[in-house]
Amino acid sequence: DAMVIQNPRYQVTQFGKPVTLSCSQTLNHNVMYWYQQKSSQAPKLLFHYYDKDFNNEADTPDNFQSRRPNTSFCFLDIRSPGLGDAAMYLCATSRDRTSNQPQHFGDGTRLSIL
């Protein structure tokens, strides 16, 4: 009955080796978000898609990219992961951006960098 599914749950990659994290949703929501959360910190928004419109946060490093090939799927690409990119990555969806509807989160992907 999972509605926002993130794969894999745990990802280990080498320093500098590109990695892709995946998120899919069965809610048919228009908006998909990617957050980075480090230990004991608040989730930090990296970017979001409103339908096909990509919205990057000003302080998101260029190393982070995203793709949304269709309504159901969204990918987070880290082109050259550094040690500081080790974190939990959370995907979330919402019906739209302005109505009073909550975000729905996946269980996250924990990324480790060797």
Next chain:
Amino acid sequence: DQQVKQNSPSLSVQEGRISILNCDYTNSMFDYFLWYKKYPAEGPTFLISISSIKDKNEDGRFTVFLNKSAKHLSLHIVPSQPGDSAVYFCAARDGNQFYFGTGTSLTVIP
């Protein structure tokens, strides 16, 4: 600059008593506030929300209070149950973006 702050990293409460989790914010443009609950190894789950035009919203054992003049949000859980033990995040929306606090870890002692 943290716009949403949860100043208590942890809270312990006896089963059956009231749990009060607090959240302060600095941005007067926030128009929608939420509480999420997070168990280990799971993503945050929506718990309860409140619009900025209200000062209270209740859902079963959970009540959220909003004090706009003090820029303060609180979540009351009564009575607390052991299954409520989790990390609680408050969040607030400004435009297209949600801002989160760092979380409060609640432990309900049987």
